[in-house]
Amino acid sequence: MKQCLVEAAEQGPTFYEIFNQFKTFNKGKKTNMIDSMLQMLEQYSNNLEDLIQEGTEELEIEKQKTEKLLSQMLPPSVVESLKKGCMVGAEGFDLVTIESIEVVDLLNDLYTFFDAIIGSHDVYKMLLSRDLYIPDRKVL
Structure with missing residues (x-):
């Protein structure tokens, strides 16, 4: 002890x-x-x-x-x-013509548009991988 x-x-x-x-x-x-x-x-x-x-x-x-x-x-x-x-x-480059904030705004508008479409149909948003399969579901 x-x-x-x-x-x-x-x-x-x-x-x-x-x-x-x-x-x-x-x-x-x-x-x-x-x-x-x-x-x-x-x-x-x-x-x-x-x-x-x-x-x-x-x-x-x-x-x-x-x-x-x-x-x-x-x-x-x-x-x-x-x-x-x-x-x-953030890094800046002289030869680039699109600013990063414009790209973010564009993506935000696209996602908002997609969300509006999803909301008007009987579907839901999900991330798919090669290993994932969910039968009998509508996937957008």
């Missing part, structure tokens, strides 16, 4: 070490309630470690998907700035 009373958990004994110490106290006798409790705690600890590892792997996969998507949509310099948490300012 004294070995377990340390401030940093990594300095104390593992469940396996504690379990082995209790085995030596028991000297081959029938297991008791403490042994059973230690076995359950060890199993819980191992399961928790597995869950954490699984969650970490899933998070890494999602991070890679996000980075791939960003690299497909944005220039590399913008992606790197966003990863670092920096603000990305």
Whole structure:
């Protein structure tokens, strides 16, 4: 018990070490309630470690998907700035004749127009991917 009373958990004994110490106290006798409790705690600890590892792997996969998507949509310099948490300012080019605000206004008008059309029919708006199929629905 004294070995377990340390401030940093990594300095104390593992469940396996504690379990082995209790085995030596028991000297081959029938297991008791403490042994059973230690076995359950060890199993819980191992399961928790597995869950954490699984969650970490899933998070890494999602991070890679996000980075791939960003690299497909944005220039590399913008992606790197966003990863670092920096603000990305607008850039101007002399040879460009359409201003970005005009493009945003045009897209906003288009989406508003599409929403008005959708509202007058028995349909709803949804994003489709190659893997998604919803039968018996009208999709615009």
